[in-house]
Amino acid sequence: MLLHSRMRKKYKVSAIMLMSAVLYVLEMALYQFAGSVTHLVLLAMLDGLCYGMLLPGIVCYAPMLAPESLRSTAQALCNVVCNSLAGVLLGLIGGQMIAKFGARALYVSVIRCIQEGSPMLQQVMTEPKKIEFRQVETPTPQKGQVLVKIRRIGICGSDIHVYHGKHPFTRYPVTQGHEVSGEIAVLGEGVSCLRLGQKVTIEPQVVCGSCYPCRHGKYNLCENLKVMGFQTTGTASEFFAVDQEKITPLPDTMSFDQGAMIEPLAVAVHAVRQAGDIRGKRVAVLGAGPIGNLVAQTAKGM
DSSP: HHHHHHHHHHHHHHHHHHHHHHHHHHHHHHHHOOSHHHHHHHHHHHHHHHHHHHHHHHHHHGGGGGGGGGGHHHHHHHHHEEEEEEEEHHHHHHHHHHHOOOHHHHHHHHHHHHHHTTTEEEEEEEETTTEEEEEEOOOOOOOTTHHHHEEEEOHHHHHHHHHOOOOOOSSSSSSOOOOOEEEEEEETOOSSSSOOEEEEEEOOEEESOOSHHTTOGGGGGGTTOOBBBBBOOOOSSSSSEEEEEEEOOOOTTSSSSHHHHHHHHHHHHHHHTOOOOTTOOOOOOOOOOOHHHHHHHHHHHH
């Protein structure tokens, strides 16, 4: 009877370890093709199944194969071995994930999984000089869109005009924010030229693409122009869903503070380019506000 009981326990241990090995092989196969948050969640579930079966199997059944006089010692030894093994295996999997996705992308993916379905904060100016922060549903990027985690937002002179109720083309309520930097948190369907965790800025002009200026490359003069934060919703929220065409990638070495300055800097660069070749010429800039300063720096750099 004792031998028969030990044989049954031995078969249980073998079956559990075999099933764990099969799950591990399946996990490694999926790992080769993992490229999204959904895949990461699936891999985490397989981890739980694999090691959730293997380690308790060793702890619960392996000591029973030992003689009764040594069973307590075997139990303690198995506990130590399993705890150490769990730490090593999780460390190896974490290392593999970081090597495949990069630390930043993995961090963003995990955070996004945690925040899925939870509300986010959004700034809303309900009337001049009155700003509220509301909890709204986190947007889901549609086909061809990305979800950007907003990191920095600049305050433009036009934003100040809106605050004082003196902007002629803005109605309330309005969510502001058009000088912005952030990082990609979720890739929508069909987006392949961008990556999770990538630093980006957002082009705030929303144009029709069909009027005469748009058809001739002067979309900044679009006859139906809307600008985020003025005639349409701005980026002043924790996350912002936007078409991939509106995304400009930033160098990894650029700070988020610098990234939020790209939009006003683009205004300066465009203005200086309108003057043609200015090399070797002296340039007078009238107005020393942020744009005037950026125009002067651009003129020196060009």
